[in-house]
Amino acid sequence: MGLGRYKNGKFDLILSLRHNADATRIGQWERSFRRASEILFDATDGQMQFGKLYVANNSIGGTEADAWLLPDEGTSSSFVNALGIPGLHMNLKSDEKNKPFVVIHEFGHYGFGLYDEYIGPSGSAECTGTTSGGACIMEHGYWNGDQIADDGTLTPGPVNEFCVEDNHDPDSDTDQESIHGEPCWNTIHTNFPDVAIPDGLPGGPVPGGHEDVDWILLAEDPRFVLLLDKSGSMSAGNGISGVRFGADYWTQYLATSGDSLSIIAYNHGQDVILPLTSLDATTDLGSTLTAIGSITPGGTTNVGGALDSGLMQILSPGDRAATQVAILFSDGLHNTGTPPESVVDDLVENGVRVYTIGFGPYADQARLEQIADDTGGRFEFIDADPDSDAGQLEIQNYLIEISGEVRDGSGIVTMMPGLLPEPAASEFAAVKDVVRLKGSSKTTLAAVGKIPLAFRVRSTGFDHRAYIESGSDRATFVVSHKEGTAVNFFLTAPDGTLVNPQTDTDVTLVNPTYAPYAFYVVRKPASGFWTMRVTRGQATGAIPFKIFAFSENRDIAFGINGINRAYRVMDTIKLQSQVVFKTPLTALRSPIASIDLKPPGTKTLTVGRLGLLKGAQTVVLKERTVKTPVSGNASRPLARVANGVYENVLQFDEPGSYSVTLKMVNQGKATEAEAEAERKRDGEREPAREPAPMFIRTKRFQIHVGPLPEGKDVESGDQSPSGSGSSSITKQGTILKTSQISKASVGSGGFHVDIGLELRPSEESSG
Template identity: 25%
Template sequence: MSMRTTSFTRGRKYVVPTLLAMSTVGIIPNTANAGNGTFQSGNFNFCVSMRFNATAAQLQQVRDVFQDGSQVLADATDGQHRFGAITLVNDSGASNSAEYWVNAGLGRAYATYDLYGTRSQKVNLFFNSNFQATSGTDGDAYTVAHEHVHHAYGVADEYSGPSGSAECAAATAESPTLNYSLMDNYFTRGGRVGGTAYTLNEFGVATNHDPDNDTWQDSMHGMSVWELIDSHTRHLATMPVGLPTDAPPPAHTVNFVDGFPGIRVMLLLDRSGSMSINDRLTFAKSGGKVFVDVMDADDALGVASFSSSASVNFSLNTNLSGAKTAIDSLNASGSTNIGGGLLASLGQFTTQPNRSCDEIIVLLSDGDHNTGTAPASVIPVLQGENVTVMSVGVGSGLSTGGETALQNVATQTGGKFYRLNNDAAIWRLPALMLSIQSETTGSGLLAHSPVMTISSQETKEIPVSVEAGTESTLFAVTVANLADDITLSLRSPSGAVITKFDILNDPNIEFISESNVIIFKVQTPEEGIWNMVISAGTVTTGLLEVLAFAEHEGVDLQVAVKKDILVFPEVVEFNATPTFGGERVVGATVTGTATRPDGSEVPIVLYDDGLKQHGDGIPNDGIYAARFDNYNDDGTYTFELTVVNTDGMTYAGEELFLDEPSNAKPVPSFTRKDSATVVVTGVPDFVVATVEIGPETLNLKSNGKFITAYLELPEGFDVANIALDSVAITAVDSVDITPIGIEPKPTEIGDFDNDGVPDLMVKFSRSAVQQVVTAGMRELQLEGMAAGTLFIGKRSVGVIMPGKVPTNNKGKKKK
């Protein structure tokens, strides 16, 4: 598939007709923020996105509340933390980089948990509810500080818990001078009981928090707020000796800056000698050029590269006419100086007269850093300049240590790490670059078929659901073999067929062809099911990757991991947050796959049920969670998740604000995808056993004697070689337990499931197992040794306990 360009276009773009009904739908470094939130020397520096065109007076109201909120935060942290520089971006700017959204109208505030500094994760506030304060006479400043504590430290509420209303301080301690906890109901407790003063401006410590253990904070973390913050690895504050200091710290001034809109991206491409292997540089160039092709007209892009040294090949600019020529000029030779490349790219941002809240480096490399400035040493500089890094590791030459380095530079700057480790699939790199481009601009992934095969003269159709209100959609196909004859056309929900030959000057459709990539971009698309029609002439390989993206601000799926660099047997804990209009969605379905280093896939389901075995904190809050430890090797594990919403609702908001209108409202049907990666090391060599357990449902009131397990080993292993004294149940729901060994007898080798594969029957003490499980679905992990090789198998069983006690989940009402 060849490409022809002209000097007038970024790619080969044709204007094609449609039968659809269309509708029109400057900062100083280190003193002001220019990207995702950062934390330096006790200062939180971040961007705030005003979700409406605020007047000068309204902007001043927002500044006043954040100033007062910073003073409350400083008081609660005994003067250790505060807001440093806050960049206000008016009229819906900085949507994906802002730590706070200020929405128009009324509503109930809420935040994420411990996701400060992570792109697209934010606190939702409402102007008419949270910014009407006169200093000292309203709780708005307390609300800002309260939500920030959720967002920055992962602290949970102390005014409610799993059983409903709760409190941090005992009721007998109620007095006008009560000062803890900011995470309790500051509207109704302390000085608010008989007067107007807000006094809950401290955190609890081990000696005074949660006397009856009923709060969400204790349920989720099992410790006081100060103990949790004292253990925080990124936003550490030192816990006081004894009780916190009651006197407030000296007043301080927050530095407010007017934000500059627009996205700025530096493409940073590896041109070391190894990039010549397996056409890595060829496809990297193709990916870089397609990134340029789909940039919006007002966004800026530059190109830098590195081998033994680094250079800027195309300066950061909104005029991109020379960017693709610069990419094409790259040649592979030399070593790998990743740190030097990062510094060269960073320099393009720092020399701009005005800084943006969206400054992103897209780093692509196929090898370990081996010369020049170490990338780890550049991370503090990037953080200081509030620049995000999206990193991509390609090819088989990247070690686990190299993966960890790329993961680290992305994570520490609020970005993401992407991995394409199979050289035979290097042709997929342009599709990966499209995914990263959508991540930088906030477009959501609608559909993704990673690898599919098409035969000569065959036609395949891929349905894509597009919801109402979508501003634009992008449909793309990448082809493994440039010689394969592949065409793409579209069929709209109303039946209109769109091809590249329909050139009748309609500006709502663009067609782009770039090396092995075919793209249609549709402005204001019709709602409903679009079909991507892929037709093959003569093909040799027939391998394709299909993607579709939607630009619909605030409609997204955001996936985050608690820790992205792990050592076995640590468990991956991750969550997914679907949003519509920027607000979390409750009642959706979130599922996906985990792709392991060898390419094998494991299905996964996420839950919003508040159960610890699923890693979920609070039920029905629109944050879906899961745990994963089904490892089979060292390397990168990729989690690609999909949310399908059919009848969900937006999250009502924190129960603390019951006097404000609920945010809950029906959400239209939509689908989005997102992914996250982790790097795992220290995985022992083991084989996966197939396990069956009987009975499949355990009644905790039963007096039965045994639980029976049947173990099958994969081909090449014999159950007759299993060391019986090594077999044990070692974990429940991925949480280690004191191993429960098998009963001495009976044991038997047979084929109990009649599948032609021998299995070993063993029995466990039923009472021993019932002591370590609770009601619900429980996953039991069995381990053992077979001829010197570790095997691990897992099986879920139902556990019942008749006579559940219902709970309610109501909190306290604001007064």
């Protein structure tokens, strides 16, 4: 996820070995990164190096990682300017355990935001065109850089600098020049102002003072801490009910065997309800649940003290784990004790992500969003009454998303809200994804691409199909429904067999009596469409619910760039997305993205046959492409090459929290981006590799367009929400502008990208 950080001239990074590496392989990677740090130190004139390198083996830690260390050989790649951004990382092939130069080349993309200097919009390009005179790392390949033999022998290469004004791209044809319009050193200085650009041409003797890199192996147990705000302000808007409900739900239903869990209730002080405890099937949490249910509001609020106590619990075993998450339930109204901003740096340094859940009419949403943003988590504001059915569904569904997001290798395949109406209501069908055919008034039940998405809502039952790809280690199918209601949950395998957990040893059904959820866990699931069916378990009453399907496949990753901060009205929001199956994939046709704006008060689903969602708008995430020469083909000198990154820009003219659902689908035709580029450059007609298996991945997140409410200290007697004695809801937000920033790639098939965007207005002062 790119939880790396930069501080005082050192980059601390998280590395995830994507297989169970033996000691020899781990040692080879350690040797390569130590040498890479020395190259970086030399290239930056002694101003930068690697500091702490946290290493997760056996394919764990992939969600947090800045680099995936892959078991197979090939061409490495990286997201650009992605340090510290969730879901984005370098993809370093096995070769790089002997090629530290390539590690720094890819880090140039990832950490510094540099683009290549050996290629440009018109094809092959060059920066200096030589390997001397301060030649640039971003121009050259491994053969011109340091290499290490298996026996540890180092063969130094001639290239170990970044270019400056005096030697940068005289004919202005490289990607770095076309995108940034400046040499590499200037871009580095822009992103890291504390680093000085060298005078004249880079070079000279290797500077002294490089410090040894810390190589730290991470523990495998996922660690979670729940931080529960019980201050006096939580009585407003039933916030304390949301805190109790959320903590109870996570503890009972989402904490699993193998986790380590701690729970802290806080106001001006901290009450450790549960010290960090390793959970297994025999762990009795009865007294913990009783304590959660007994929490009552009172006192002032020390958010910083709670965060600090949570950090101490997570680190209490004396080491650091690959997955470390704090979930802060609060209105964010800090008014005493340790400032939360002063703890954030320690959280980041120790690799703890904070997910924040905001409640109440006086909530400091800006602070909660900032804490989540700074630590790599997410902020969600619960705008429904936390004591209501709608509010509790919001809370539990967000917690389910967090659980699926942070557990290594677990990807959300689908999430879908539904409703079982009163039995007396006439049967109806509702369609979520409806695509209007170009040039026709007809509509089609298009699923994703041409994958059928079975979706029917009736008074008696609801069916939804989820595609699980080949190679999945485990699939989980969940129904989350209103507490106090009863549903039946059935699962049918791709071959049409009704799943029976009593006879199938690879299936577990968790369906506690009176619990507001049920789920099936299927180990080594067959590939294909699995059908989830929800039926009513009670005679009367409407039953709202939401279903999820997760697939754990450590070869698949789905990253989104451009969402992890609050934006101002009219800011340009650049969304980028990439899917990895062992290595970044490219589509054979440009993907389609649809954005659905749901105005306040409208339902998530449109009721009625084949009705289009109100406020639907369409945005296309185009795959970035460059032109490259085709070998031996004078009649067609250039081919368009896609790099697997899909992007577009948005602008909003109203503040609000915009809920975005991004879905990417491989229809079984996508191939490795770099291999496809090589095929086109070589003029080959046959596909470069076997296509990646068909799969679907979905993410939901919020884009916060401010100013967000900063809250009021009601514990000191000020009862006016968000800055005045009255509040008003902002008018409906809109997408003011969408613009494509690259041309579509050629071909057909491949990825389909689907974005659903829902507007939730923020409350602002009418004054």
